[in-house]
Amino acid sequence: MMNRIPFAVVGFVVMTAAAATAQRGGGTPEPSSASAAAPIDLTGSWVSVVTEDWRWRMVTPPKGDYIGVPLTPQGRKLADSWDLARDNAEGNQCRAFGVGNIMRMPGRVNIAWEDPNTLRMDFDAGTQTRRLRFGSSPAGEVSWQGSSVATWEITSGGRGAPPGKPRTGDLKVTTTGMRPGYFRKNGVPYSDKMVLTEYFDRHSEQGDEWFTVMAIAEDPAYLSEPFVVTTSFKKERDGSNFKPTPCETTPPPR
């Protein structure tokens, strides 16, 4: 029995692979790595375009301003007790620059393949780095950016689409193992129990290149329901505007 289970698993995987091959149009050879299999290209230099939640992203909001975030009573209590000076004194300056908020930070991100199965994202805000690992993610140390497992999702068309399926898709990333951090600069908390699921899409529109990331945060400690936001980035010609800065939160103006 023990010998038969792995073969069953392998058989299932081979069938899945065959199905995926069929989606790609049959005779083409299987890509040997995640970079070769990429249905969309996310590499390059990107700038966040802050047209949404401006007052919570470009400015440090007042303590207790967590409108829109579905916090539990415990989460609200923690947000109400936010103390920037204490964070700085305790070496927790990067709490607002963790994986739960780094994509919302105004700034730039450079994306490149670190190796054929690891997509690396470098952020100038807080000088942070995320590594999106395809296949499996080592259970590394708990960190601000956590451990991210990535998969490409090849997609078929929607109802009403004409026959013939173009090869396209998105990037799904699941992140766990993060240090507790803040969804917003003013101490709106997430815990180390959070599971962050992200979907990256690419759009080309009237000469501009965009990627958007839809993030679904689930946190049994501080969220009463999944917290969902979508963030957009525009492609730049090069990385010349990338200027790393330390983790630093300015006090609220009011």
Add this chain to the structure above:
Amino acid sequence: MKTLSICALLFLAAVPARAQVDLAGDWRAVQHEDTFRRGGVLVGEYVGIPLTPGGRLRAESWTASQLTVPEHQCIPHPVTYAEHSYAMGQMRVWNVVDPETAKIVAIRKRGTWMEPERTIWLDGRPHPPAEAPHTWQGFSTGRWDGHVLTVTTTHIKSGHLQMNGVALSDDVTLTEYFTRRGNYLTNVTILHDPVYLTEPFIRSSTWELDPSLNFVRYPCGPNEIVVEIPRPPNFVPHVLPGQNTGLDEFAVRYGIPVEAAGGGAETMYPEYLQRMKTAPVPAAPKPAAAAAAAR
């Protein structure tokens, strides 16, 4: 171990394919971002909007009193705003099937407040000529790019971008990307307006499928129109240039530089963080004034 490695490698290459996407259903808005902008914003709050000087001037001449004019009371949100407003707090989407071919030729969707309803044609028809009539919901065509429904809308009446006078011209074009993931539906929209915007304006909204939704009606017609404020016939409430005394309210309340509150493309980008470190911030209101304002 060897078997597991083989499995891992095969999974890596075997990217799963999703089922065909269907947007039909009743959807409830997930309002976790831009909460204020959807429900109402302050006069003078134009942050993050790439306004032209003309767009700012027009916004500054607006007054909420315009909404009380009988001729304006039943104006629905145009498609450029409806998709991100409480008009779509509840949204119903359904497919239109050609009875002859049984093929889906269009998607229709409808909101609640003022009941904005639109058709997204999937049958490859062209957009009408430029001189064709413009409507609040415009003329939309869509195509599936994999899991993403890309929609292009033209022929939109001149309307608003948000509910504080920020306007769009009837030259505006709208590109939308509808994406369904499980029970979530996201619409990322990009606006181009050569009159009032200096560059594309992007934003997003998300809904969650809710089959138990009690879809409410909020129609507006002759029976709903009332004279809220007696005025001379044909009077249009307005504020003349330079006379709007409420423009600082947003900046004062949140301690933001007045120039930032006035928007412009530069306020959309990270470099503006540096600018805000030196730009003057208006003084906080005195407690008595703040209390009076709150009343």
